[in-house]
Amino acid sequence: MKRKKTVITSRGAAAHAPRPRAPQPPRTPVVPSSILRLPGEKLRSAELADERAAARNARNAPAAAPAPATPLPPLAAVDLSVDLAPRRDGALVLRTPVMAAAGTFGYGVEYAELVDVERIGAICSKGTTLKGRTGNAPPRVTETASGMLNSIGLQNPGVEAVLERYAQTWAAWEVPVIVNVAGESVDDYVAVVRRLDGEPGIAGIELNISCPNVGKGGIQFALDADAAAQVTRAVRAATQLPLLVKLSPAAQDVRRIAQAVADAGADAIGATNTLPGMSIDRERRRPFLGNTYGGLSGPALKPVALRVVYEVAQVVEIPVVGIGGVASLDDVLDYLMAGASAVQVGSAVFADPLLPVRLADELEAWCRDQGMTSHRELVGAALPGRRDRPSMKGAEYRP
Numbered sequence: 304m305k306r307k308k309t310v311i312t313s314r315g316a317a318a319h320a321p322r323p324r325a326p327q328p329p330r331t332p333v334v335p336s337s338i339l340r341l342p343g344e345k346l347r348s349a350e351l352a353d354e355r356a357a358a359r360n361a362r363n364a365p366a367a368a369p370a371p372a373t374p375l376p377p378l379a380a381v382d383l384s385v386d387l388a389p390r391r392d393g394a395l396v397l398r399t400p401v402m403a404a405a406g407t408f409g410y411g412v413e414y415a416e417l418v419d420v421e422r423i424g425a426i427c428s429k430g431t432t433l434k435g436r437t438g439n440a441p442p443r444v445t446e447t448a449s450g451m452l453n454s455i456g457l458q459n460p461g462v463e464a465v466l467e468r469y470a471q472t473w474a475a476w477e478v479p480v481i482v483n484v485a486g487e488s489v490d491d492y493v494a495v496v497r498r499l500d501g502e503p504g505i506a507g508i509e510l511n512i513s514c515p516n517v518g519k520g521g522i523q524f525a526l527d528a529d530a531a532a533q534v535t536r537a538v539r540a541a542t543q544l545p546l547l548v549k550l551s552p553a554a555q556d557v558r559r560i561a562q563a564v565a566d567a568g569a570d571a572i573g574a575t576n577t578l579p580g581m582s583i584d585r586e587r588r589r590p591f592l593g594n595t596y597g598g599l600s601g602p603a604l605k606p607v608a609l610r611v612v613y614e615v616a617q618v619v620e621i622p623v624v625g626i627g628g629v630a631s632l633d634d635v636l637d638y639l640m641a642g643a644s645a646v647q648v649g650s651a652v653f654a655d656p657l658l659p660v661r662l663a664d665e666l667e668a669w670c671r672d673q674g675m676t677s678h679r680e681l682v683g684a685a686l687p688g689r690r691d692r693p694s695m696k697g698a699e700y701r702p
C-alpha cells in the first residue's frame with residue numbers, strides 16, 4: 304500500500320473564515336502550521352516570522368503599528384494530525400481530524416475543482432459494492448426538521464469501475480482516500496476488499512455494516528454483534544489496509560457491537576451511520592420516499608451519534624470517529640470531548656463543500672487561542688473517570 308505523506312502545499316489557504324458564532328475582525332489568511340510540516344517537525348525561522356505576523360494580525364494590530372520592543376515569543380505549532388490506525392504503524396495518519404463522510408462527497412474528484420481536497424483530513428468514498436447498483440426508486444431524498452432523509456440505495460458502478468475511474472487520481476493525491484464498502488453477505492464484503500487490497504490510491508477501508516445480512520434474514524450486520532464481528536474478522540483476514548467499521552445508531556446496546564468489531568480486528572470505529580426514519584406524502588397519503596424508509600442525517604442525528612461516541616469510547620481502545628450532524632466548530636469540539644479522535648462531515652457538505660477545510664482551520668485557531676499544541680488534548684475530555692452506565696439502562700428515567 305502506498306504510504307501517505309503528511310506534508311502538502313499552502314494551496315487553498317484563502318479558505319480561512321472566522322468562526323460563525325464568535326465573529327472576529329478580518330485577518331490575513333494564515334496557513335495552518337499543522338499542514339505545512341510533518342508532526343513533530345521543527346519550525347523554520349521563516350515560518351516563525353509568519354507565525355509572529357499571524358499573531359499580530361489575530362490581535363488586530365493596525366498594519367502601521369510599530370514593532371513591539373521585545374520580539375514575540377514563538378507560537379507553538381498546533382498539531383492537528385491524527386493516527387486512525389495506531390496498530391498499523393502510521394499507515395493512516397491524517398493531517399487534520401476533519402474528514403468527508405461517505406456518500407456525501409462522491410469520489411472526491413467531483414469536488415476537486417471547488418475544494419482543495421488535499422486539505423481535508425481524509426475522504427470516504429461513496430459506498431462501493433461488488434457489482435454495480437442502480438439504487439432505490441425515487442424520490443430518494445427529502446428534508447426533515449434539522450436534517451434530511453436519504454434512501455439512495457447504494458447506487459454505485461461496482462468496485463471494478465470505481466478502481467478504473469478513480470484510483471489513478473487518488474494515487475496522485477496526498478489526502479488519504481478511504482473506500483466505503485458495502486455488501487449483503489460476508490463473501491460480498493470480502494470480495495470487494497480483496498479487489499481493493501494493494502491497489503495504489505486506497506488508504507483504507509470503511510465498512511458500512513448497516514446493510515442487510517441476507518444469510519440471516521436480512522437483519523443488518525450492525526445490529527447483531529456476532530454478524531458485525533464475523534464480517535469484520537473476515538475482512539481483516541483479507542487485507543492489511545487500515546480498517547474502519549461504521550456503526551449504526553439503531554443498535555440496542557451499541558457498546559457490545561463496538562467491542563465485538565474491535566476484538567475482530569477493526570483499527571477504528573465510525574459512529575455513526577444514519578438512523579432509520581420515514582416521511583409521509585400527505586397529498587398521496589402514502590410514504591414519501593420510494594423506498595418507504597430512509598436514513599436520517601444532519602443536526603437532528605447529532606445528539607444520538609454523540610451519545611454513541613461517548614458510550615463506545617469508554618469500552619474500546621481504538622480510535623472512534625464522530626459522524627452525525629457536524630456543521631460547526633462546536634460540533635467538532637463536542638465530538639472530540641465525548642471521545643472521538645476525528646469527525647466526518649456529511650450532509651452539511653451539500654450546503655458548503657468547503658466546510659471540512661474550514662472546520663479544521665477553525666479548530667486550529669481555537670486550539671491556538673486556548674494555548675494548546677494539539678487538539679488531541681481534548682479527546683475524551685468529557686468522559687467520566689469511571690465507566691458510565693449504558694444508555695439502554697434508564698436513559699430518560701433513572702430510578
Ligand SMILES: Cc1cc2nc3c(=O)[nH]c(=O)nc-3n(C[C@H](O)[C@H](O)[C@H](O)COP(=O)(O)O)c2cc1C
Binds near residue numbers: 429453455510511628
Ligand atoms: C445522501 C447520503 C448518502 C450516504 N451514503 C453512504 C454510504 O454510501 N455509505 C455509508 O457508510 N454512509 C453513507 N451515508 C451516511 C453518511 O456517511 C453519514 O454517516 C451520515 O449522513 C451522518 O452524518 P451527517 O449527519 O453529517 O450527514 C450517506 C449519507 C447521505 C446523506
